[in-house]
Amino acid sequence: MAIPVSQNELPPVLQRLLAEPLAAEPMPRRRFLKLAGAVGLALGAYPLAAEAKDEAVPAPLAPTQQPAAFVEIAPDGLVTVTVNRLEFGQGVQTALPLILAEELDADWSRVRSRLAGVAAAYADPMRGMQLTGGSASIRTSWLQYRELGARARAMLVEAAARRWQLPAGRLSTREGRVFGPGGREAGYGELAEAAMALPVPARVTLKEPRDFRLIGQPTTRLDARAKSSGRQSFGIDVQLPGLLTAVIARPPVFGGRLRLVDEREARAVRGVRAVLRVPLDLGGEGVAVVADGSFQARRGRDALRLEWDLDGVEKVDSARQLVQYRELATRPGPRKFDADMAALAQAPRQLEAEFVFPYLAHAAMEPLNCTVRLADDGAEIWTGSQMPGVDAAAAAEVLGLAPEKIRLDVQSSGGGFGRRAMGHRDYVVDACRVAQAMRRAGIHAPVKLLWTREDDMRGGFYRPLHLHRARIGFDDRGRVLAWDHVIVAQSITEGTLFGRYAIQNGIDSTCTEGMRDPYPLPMRLTVHHPKVNVPVHWWRSVGSTHTAFVMESLIDEIAQRTGQDPVAYRLALIGAEHPRYRAALELAVQRSGYGRRKLAPGQAWGVAVHECFGTVVAYVVEASLDDGRPVLHRVTAGVHCNLAVNPRGIEAQLQGAAIMGLSTCLPGSAITLEDGRVVQGNFGDFTIARMPDIPAFDVHLVPSAEPPSGMGEPGLPPLAPAFANAIARLAGRRLRSLPFDLG
Known part of the structure; x- marks a missing residue:
């Protein structure tokens, strides 16, 4: 990526x-x-x-x-x-x-x-x-x-x-x-x-x-x-002599600006040093409360009385947005693949499906933070950064300093999933602006800008909402004759330096990665990229977060409708053209006991295989329904990442990615908007998998001496479709959305 x-x-x-x-x-x-x-x-x-x-x-x-x-x-x-x-x-x-x-x-x-x-x-x-x-x-x-x-x-x-x-x-x-x-x-x-x-x-x-x-x-x-x-230090743990802490009151709707600020009660909070109006990196405005510590800063922010100017700002509503996306999916648009669809109408079997994937927050365990210390001739910054050179350059631009006057100390970070590799550098730029405003106010002290969990979840960047529509014609043997597909989603690279490489013919390639391969399908793929007032960015495994679910669910459904074993059907489609897919899938099947071992009553097998970032991951899962609630019992993985540098590290990465994929299946794992405001604010209303949800894992690596491929993200995409395919066999109907909806 x-x-x-x-x-x-x-x-x-x-x-x-x-x-x-x-x-x-x-x-x-x-x-x-x-x-x-x-x-x-x-x-x-x-x-x-x-x-x-x-x-x-x-x-x-x-x-x-x-x-x-x-x-x-x-x-x-x-x-x-x-x-x-x-x-x-x-x-x-x-x-x-x-x-x-x-x-x-x-x-x-x-x-x-x-x-x-x-x-x-x-x-x-x-x-x-x-x-x-x-x-x-x-x-x-x-x-x-x-x-x-x-x-x-x-x-x-x-x-x-x-x-x-x-x-x-x-x-x-x-x-x-x-x-x-x-x-x-x-x-x-x-x-x-x-x-x-x-x-x-x-x-x-x-x-x-x-x-x-x-x-x-x-x-x-x-x-x-x-x-x-507990001895590991992260960016949020940085301590300096005289360090102050700042939090920012951000607009309730993206891009909102301040109409009125009443700061009297905030300044009266013990420990509050300053209340500063600051521009925000996304174009809106905010109010920074600077205090002796995070508790005092948050109390001061709570005491602010703010009136926001939201005129002319789009107020996104999730329900209305989905209606708009469905209408947009009926229109002509640019095409990624353009196979002939003449056989679709005459195909002996037909399948139509719509898939919906919500906005997702990155929700890393360590909220965003950035510490800045200004001097007369330079600045020092402490933060967990995925692009430290770009962060330092952005800081130099904001502070009006030469790049060599910026020292950035990279700190270990408690997660990121793409959030710390932002084109907009918001958490660094905002921290520098707060430090500038403090200096103008006569406060010469280092400052740590802290995002609370709610700040991060309600005012950050998100994996875009996606709508997929598919019309597939196939014969009684499962041979696909025509596959007409539409994706509607915001582009995550438009307006960035890399958009000129990622966007071709009006299509952001990060949106379509994972579609069609490794299956030789006659596909017509149309893509629409609406502009929406919700900031979006990549999320762990990028486009594969949704394309793997769509492809592996539909392939599985065709196998089921034509009475074929889902593993045998996949292997027949893969053929000899993709040996790494075949090796990963066969390894997972062999080690899981699929087809040879009898499952407990009420349990079913689920299968999926997908490649991203050069690594193929196949899952064979065992799942059940407990009073209508999907339960994942065991995950057997076959992984082809070429040469394994550290097998123990690979196992940990795969488990973490799979658990993150599992989280997307659970009720409540969606970011929704009402009247332009993000509804969810913390883990109480944005679900992530917890200990009782975690299955047993068996991870197996395909031996190889070829140079290693990526491992941080590939374990996520095939988990949800494998789980969904198992539940579909138990529930008697296919799941078309994440999180799962069995209502």
Whole structure:
């Protein structure tokens, strides 16, 4: 997936930078050495530019290829690996160091990790900008971190070879030590100082997968102890001397502006330092209450008396919106696929279906927050950011500072699901505006802008509402003769820098990803993108959140209507063209006992398979109805993510994604609007799966030595359709919406 960035909110230089990725260009030596000092490098050095008189010196490597910014080896041999991604639950703070440590031949018990700051060295090597998203951390940095480890190892070996006056080819490494003939050996900590003076090799030889000793082994996360004991610090935990806390009273309808502010009672609340009128990033206005702590700030906000100007602002109502979407679905529109539909009217069997998917909140466990400290000549920011470079640039734009005057300290985050990769940078921009307003009011103190759960759920960005309509003609053998399909949904990339790539022929490709494949279907797919006054953005697994449900429900229904086993029918459609789909599905079926094991009375099987972000996940589930309430008992997963870097981490990611997918099935898991206002405000009225809802999981990986694919998002899409397919067999009718409606 591409991360959208509004063209209007970034400096022109950054707009050009994002449009033309810089990963292929080496950073100037002076700038990189400044960077090296800032991040505390301890191993390696940026290679000097080739002297004109020495043509044998290779051209400098790009910053993203330099061990210097990524590996620190202390004298006692402790290895610290810098991670160029945000850690927000996906385990990247373990997986990337594991990859580097494999090629470094490090002692894993002596490896630690830390999050990177903002620097060109930490750009995604494939995308040319610093980001975490699209299940790409391992997928795009797999080769990068292997080469970083291999280069660092080669430098350590060379340092030992020079110490012992031996050819480097006669030396070997194992678990953080270099070994030579005659019993010679030295720890990496002993060699690091000498190694940092050596040039970085331009080319290195990487291990064969058969030689891996760390990669592929189930590994406990490096941050597991801190998180399980409550010692892990997140962005919301940042504390600074004199820190104040701010909350913002936001308009009840998106885009609303203030008509009247009565702040007298708010200022009277003990601990309130300021009441400040501020513009908001989405174009509306708000009132920031700054206080000694969050409790005082919230009390002050509650005491405000505000009158809002909502004239001319669209007030979305969910019921009316659905009527409008249904009418729009009957109109002609741009087409993604355009197969001939002549066979539809004469098909011996017909199927018509409408699917509705609501707005969804990201609802991460850690609400949004951003801490800002202004100085006369710069600013420092602490936040959990999926795009720290873009966030820093947006802050610089708002504060009127040069980008190099912004320091952004990336903090671990308690979830995100796309919400911390915003094109609008709202939580960073709003925090900077509050800090500015405080400074104008004579308050020179750092401030933490805190979004409460209700702020986040009622005033954030959402997965769009989607309407699908399908008319399918097929024969008695289940052969699809024509499939006429319509999708109505807001575009999530329109108006952003990446919209010009994602939107082709008027269709946002993020809306249609997952449609048709892997099945060879004659499909006509029409798409409508209405403009609605509800801010939307991607949500974990993006378009596959709805397309997987539609495709796997309808394929399952055709199998049922023609009296075919749903697994056999899928495998026949997949054929030999998609071996990874087949392998994942067959593995899930085999390990689940599907077709061989008798289920308990009142239970049924459900099946679904889907690919997103390069990974295929197949689910075989066991479900029942308990007094009309759907219950999920067991989930057996077959996963084809190519080479598994950390099987334990993959299992955790799949379980988390599947549980998030389960949440979308449960009653109450919808964001609705009345008179322009979001109804839901907290977990009391926006359902997420709780402990009694959680099924047993069996996760199985298809063996592979191919480079790994994404794993953060692919586990979500097929869960809901597999569950729905099981319930359909028990209820005697198909489920056409999320959350499930059995009324």
